[in-house]
Amino acid sequence: MNLLVIGYVWPEPASSAAGYRMLALLDGFRQHDWNVIFASPAEKSIHRADLPARGIDEQSIALNCSSFDAFLREAQPDVVLFDRFMMEEQFGWRVELHCPHALRVLDTEDLSCLRHARHAAAKLSGQVTTDVAPRLLFSDHAKREVAAILRSDLTLMISRAEIQLLTSAFQVDPSLLHYSPFMLQPVTPEQQAQLPQMDQRQHFIAIGNFRHAPNWDAVLWLQQAIWPLIRRQLPEAELHIYGAYPPPKATALDNPRQGFRVKGWAKSASEVMQQARVNLAPLRFGAGLKGKLVDALACGTPSVTTTVGAEGMADEQEAWPGPVADTPEAFAAAALELYRDPDQWRQSQQQGFRLHNRHFAFETHAEALMARLETLGRTLDQHRLNNFTGAMLRHHSMKSTQYMAQWIEAKNRHKTD
Template sequence: MNVLIISSVWVEPQSSAAGSRMLQLIGLFLSKDWKITYASTASPSEYATDLTKKGIDTISIALNDASFDVFIKDNSPDIVLFDRFMVEEQFGWRVAQQCPDALRILDTEDLHCLRKARHQAVKENRIFNENDLLSDIAKREIASIYRCDLTLMISEYEMELLQEFFKVPRKLLHYLPFVLSPVLGDFIPFEERAHFIAIGNFLHAPNWDATLQLKKVIWPEIRKTIPDAQLHVYGAYASEKVLQLHNPKEGFYVKRRAEDAIEVISKAKVLLAPLRFGAGLKGKFIDAMQCGTPSVTTQIGAEAMQGDFTWGGAIEDDVYAFAKAATALYTYKNLWKVAQDHGRILINNRFQRVDFEDGFYDVIMQYKNTLTAHRQANFTGQMLLHHTLQSTKYLSKWIEEKNKKENVKK
């Protein structure tokens, strides 16, 4: 199989969970010895993984430019993976036009319309309800899901939401969470660890909001009980407003990007993530469980991760209960050790690669071999693709001609 991945970013596993997720998908394709090309509209990044070392071809592509048509026709992929729905909007119609027999797969990372709706509810200081989902973002995202042959979902909760609320057919969706190796339990002991930790890309709004929650309410409560405690806050792309929160006198340390997230999480006693909105799975908790580091989070933070297992730490939505749980985990070794064991059991039962890889390959081959019938059964998707080909195509052509004229003037 010849696989083309199209993205608006380069793969940065140390910057976000999305980068780790993409590496996992690439690993699944590579294990079958499939040829992979990774195409991105982003500028070069010093933090990006060198995919060429894995035998992957990389190429920079331009938006609204016919050069992509020439490239993809020459590449002639069997499978095209769109990294998020915005990329499918930009390139899906070109893929359908130039390579109609390619299997089109969308990787959502998380359900953007859910994250945006929850964010709006928080900003308006009210309870989220499902009617908040009926937004323009939802219309775009659901349309993208229909236009693709298969959409990869990382969250069981979002799988259910798409089917029950938006009435998306189950056959268009495939559950593929983080796919990991077993955690054996060789962790740094309690006595050799120090400090609380928070970690997450600051460009991601839920992480910035959680940092403010810690700074304003939760951390002062923790310091009342543990006056000499330190919180080390790590995150890629820290702006000036983030750096201004740094205050050693309060034990609040902004550390910027972690060069090795696993290393800093492994050395911490407790990870804190008071997430008030968001979607998908959170990579920080996967890292924490792999490191044997208990975590305290909210219902939204733990959503779609816990399943029927006990959380490796505590889940509290009330900020004062959150602070109390964090303090207890930090202070009592026996409680901390039990939480550590719960995290290891959870991750080893919920996110093992061996439990998902065969099903992933099977659905790809099934749809690839019955592509015509599969698409005929998805008339809504074909209708949306038809209108997208007309509207997006001519908007893109207009932008392309406009750019040509501007370049001539220069």
């Protein structure tokens, strides 16, 4: 099978959860002997993964340019995976025109319209926000994202909570959605035994790409409201904040006297996570699953998070293995107790290992995805007939996108003449 992935950015597994989740998806396809091309209009970043070393071809592509049409005709993919809805908007009509029989799969990473709605709500309230008013949820952003989901043959969803939202609030047919969370190798008993114990660890950690709005908001909430409460009780403790692409306004918050240390990019997130005693993730808004919490599970580092952070991380069979608190006072109290109590710390760690290995098993989710795509490939004609709303959206909106792209290309060509 030939797979073409059209990436919004080049995967950066050391910089973001989206980066290492994409890399896991690519590895899953390669392990099933698929030929994979990763194409992107983004500039190649210094932290990007070495895709050729994984047997994956790289291809730089241009927006609003017919050179992509020639590339498509030569590649002839059986499956095209759009990395986020913006790539489906930009390239979907070209894929349908030149490769009409190719499966069109959308990967959302998170339901970004939900993240944006919660962000708007959190700005108004200043509090942890999960439920949002319909006027914020049913936004123009949501219309674009849900339209891309309906136009696609299948959409990969990282969170069961977001599948529930799409099927209930937006009336999306479940046959268009597939649950595909983080796909990770298990933490073996031998690996667990080699991790530092509680008395070998010190300090708190918070980690997350600074370009991601929920992470920057969490840093500010820590600095302004939560960390002073913790530091008052543990004057020798420090909070080490890591993340890719720290802006000057973030590094300016570094305060050794207060133990509030902004460390910036970490070459190995697992290495710094293993040295910390407790992970803090005070997210007031967001969507999807939180890579920082999954990293902590694998490193045996118990976490304190909010309702937003814990959303989708567990299920009926396995509870979230740590405190959940939505106010600065409750969050600080939970962090202090977890930092000091060996029994609670070890219980949270062991429950975390079980959740990690059962909920995010690479083989389980890779096999399920391959089986879903194989079934869909055999029944594609009927599947598309059943999705008449998607066919209407492709007919109307994609024509307008096509003509706009062709107009931009002609305009750009005229400038160079």
